[in-house]
Amino acid sequence: MRDFSDMSAIRHALSTKREDDFAAWYQEVVSAADLAEESGVRGCMVIKPWGYGIWERIQRLMDDRIKAAGVQNCYFPIFIPLSNFTREAEHVEGFAKEMAVVTHHRLIADGKGGLIPDPAAKLEEPLVVRPTSETIIGDAMARWIQSWRDLPLLTNQWANVVRWEMRTRMFLRTSEFLWQEGHTAHENRDDARTETLRALEMYRACAEDDLAIPVFAGEKPENERFPGAVETWSIEAMMQDGKALQAGTSHYLGTNFAHAAGIKYQDREGTETLCHTTSWGVSTRLVGGVIMTHGDDDGLRVPPKIAPHQIVILPMLRDKPEDERLLAYCEEVRASLAALSALGEPVRVLLDKRPGKAAAKRWDWVRKGAPVIIEVGSRDMEGGKLAVLRRDAIWNLETGKSAFSYPAREDFVAGAADLLAEIQQALYAEAAERRDANITRGVTSMDEVAAHFADDVKYPGWLEVQWSKPTGAALDKVVEQLKALKLTLRNVPREADAADGSCIFTGEPAVERVLVARAY
RNA sequence: CGGGGAGUGGCGCAGCCUGGUAGCGCAUCUGUUUUGGGAACAGAGGGUCGCAGGUUCGAAUCCUGUCUCCCCGACCA
Numbered sequence: 001m002r003d004f005s006d007m008s009a010i011r012h013a014l015s016t017k018r019e020d021d022f023a024a025w026y027q028e029v030v031s032a033a034d035l036a037e038e039s040g041v042r043g044c045m046v047i048k049p050w051g052y053g054i055w056e057r058i059q060r061l062m063d064d065r066i067k068a069a070g071v072q073n074c075y076f077p078i079f080i081p082l083s084n085f086t087r088e089a090e091h092v093e094g095f096a097k098e099m100a101v102v103t104h105h106r107l108i109a110d111g112k113g114g115l116i117p118d119p120a121a122k123l124e125e126p127l128v129v130r131p132t133s134e135t136i137i138g139d140a141m142a143r144w145i146q147s148w149r150d151l152p153l154l155t156n157q158w159a160n161v162v163r164w165e166m167r168t169r170m171f172l173r174t175s176e177f178l179w180q181e182g183h184t185a186h187e188n189r190d191d192a193r194t195e196t197l198r199a200l201e202m203y204r205a206c207a208e209d210d211l212a213i214p215v216f217a218g219e220k221p222e223n224e225r226f227p228g229a230v231e232t233w234s235i236e237a238m239m240q241d242g243k244a245l246q247a248g249t250s251h252y253l254g255t256n257f258a259h260a261a262g263i264k265y266q267d268r269e270g271t272e273t274l275c276h277t278t279s280w281g282v283s284t285r286l287v288g289g290v291i292m293t294h295g296d297d298d299g300l301r302v303p304p305k306i307a308p309h310q311i312v313i314l315p316m317l318r319d320k321p322e323d324e325r326l327l328a329y330c331e332e333v334r335a336s337l338a339a340l341s342a343l344g345e346p347v348r349v350l351l352d353k354r355p356g357k358a359a360a361k362r363w364d365w366v367r368k369g370a371p372v373i374i375e376v377g378s379r380d381m382e383g384g385k386l387a388v389l390r391r392d393a394i395w396n397l398e399t400g401k402s403a404f405s406y407p408a409r410e411d412f413v414a415g416a417a418d419l420l421a422e423i424q425q426a427l428y429a430e431a432a433e434r435r436d437a438n439i440t441r442g443v444t445s446m447d448e449v450a451a452h453f454a455d456d457v458k459y460p461g462w463l464e465v466q467w468s469k470p471t472g473a474a475l476d477k478v479v480e481q482l483k484a485l486k487l488t489l490r491n492v493p494r495e496a497d498a499a500d501g502s503c504i505f506t507g508e509p510a511v512e513r514v515l516v517a518r519a520y
Numbered sequence: 521c522g523g524g525g526a527g528u529g530g531c532g533c534a535g536c537c538u539g540g541u542a543g544c545g546c547a548u549c550u551g552u553u554u555u556g557g558g559a560a561c562a563g564a565g566g567g568u569c570g571c572a573g574g575u576u577c578g579a580a581u582c583c584u585g586u587c588u589c590c591c592c593g594a595c596c597a
Contacts, residue, residue, distance in 0.1 A: 040588065100595075141535050166521065166595055173596075226597040249597050316556075377556060
C-alpha cells in the first residue's frame, strides 16, 4: 500500500492518521464527520443526519436499480415464530447463536421500583427478532404461488435486522443494522441463477458507479456460504488498510427453502414442482466501506452521487448589517446551482447560514466530506468571484495550505455539473489504482503466502492464487492453514483469468483463481 | 464468550495507589479588540465522578455486582 501522504507538515483536521492507527482513525471519522454515535445499547448505534443522509442516498439509488429490474417492494414482520427456523437445518444452525428472542409481552413491577417481564405473560411460542427474512417471506411465497403463471415472484424489503454479534464496530458490524433483502422465486435453476447474478451485477454497478468503490464480483467458496444456500456470491472491496470488506451478497438457494416452506407451483404439464429461490442484500455496512475507501486524514470524502449536499456555500458573515446583502448574493448562487443537473439528478446545494466563522464551518464540512465547499466574502461578492475548495484535493502540496481556486461566479456555475462528475470519477480512479497496486499474483506456495503476510509487512494487500477448488475436509484443511495466518478466502472473481497452473494448497491442477486476504 | 484497558461538565483528560467538601484543556455564553482564511484577551455558566449495593464519621478514590465502550482472541452471509 502506498504512503497515505508525505504532507507531514500539514495541520490535518483529524488527530489520528490512517497510517498510525487505522482502527482509531476509522472511529474518529465516524464521530468527527457526525455520522453516528453510540446509543448505550450494546452494539446499536444512533445514525445522525449526515450519516443517515448518505444511507438515504444509497437507498434511493439502489432502490431505483431494484425497481428497474422489476422487483417490487413489500414489508414483512420483524418478529418470526421460532418454529419457522427449525425447518431448514443449516439455516437455523447458522443463525441460532446470534438471535434475539422475545419471550414475554408484558412487564410488571418487581416491588423494588423496577420492572420485570410478567411470568403470566409468557409467549406460547417465542418470537425471534429477524436476523434475515428467508423463513417468513418463504411462508408468504408459499401462499402467493400456485401456478407457473405466478413466477417469477420478485420481492424486496427495506428493513432493520438484528444479529447478536460478539464484537461490534460502527457501520461494519452492529447488532441492529439497516438493509435491503431481495427474495425471489423461480421456475427452475437457470432462472434463479440468472436472477442471483443479476443482483450481483446490480451490486457491482451500485458500488462502482454510485459509491465509487471498485469491487470484485465472484462466487464465495463453499465454507463461506450463507447457511442454507447452494451458491453464495459477493462483491469484495479493498479498504485502505488492505483488508477486504464483503460489501454485498447474492445467494442461489436451490430448492432448500422452497422445500422447507412449501413453495410449490403447478408447471405447464400440471406437475407440482418446487420453486428455486434466491436472496440478496446490502446493508449500512456500505457506509463503513465508503469511509474506509474514501476517507483521508481530514475526515470523510463523500462521492458526489451519495452526498446529501454536494456543494456547501459558506458566507463569511461578520455579524453586521452588510451580512444581509452577502446572504442575498449567496442565495442567488445557491439557486443558480440548484437549478443545474449533475450526474443525472438535480444538484444538491446547501447554503449554510448558521452563525459562526466561515473558517470554522469549513473544517466542519471538510470532516464531513462535502464534495465541494464554497466560501463567499464581501470582496468575492464585489468581484463576482467564489472561493472554491474541492474536498478530494484540499491541500496545495507545495505550500501546505488549503487549495482554493477563485473562479468567476458564472464560470463556476457553468462548470459545476462537470466538476461533480469529475470528483466522482477521481475518487473511483484513486481507489481503483490503490486496489490494483495491492493485489499480488503469481504466488505459488504457502511459504510465499506466509512471507507475504509476515508481521513486519505493513500493507500486504491481497493475493490472487490458483487453486483446485477443494471441497469438504480438503477445503477445511485449506481454511485452517489460512486461518493460522489470519487469512480468508474472499471470492473467485468472475473476470479473473482462467487457471493455468497448479493449486497452491493441494498441488493438484488448478481450476480457477481465488482471492486471499485479511478481512473485516 | 475468554484475556487486557477504559467510563469524571458537550468533547478530551488529570485526580484514585496513600478516602477529607471536584480540577485542567477544548467547546459554550458575555464583553472588548480583531478578522480574506482553522483569531486574541478578560470574565461567566456548566459535573450527585456509568449504574446498584457495601465498608466508613466521611467514597470519584476501598470492596462486590452490573451495564457500556476500546484492543486481542474465539465467533461472524
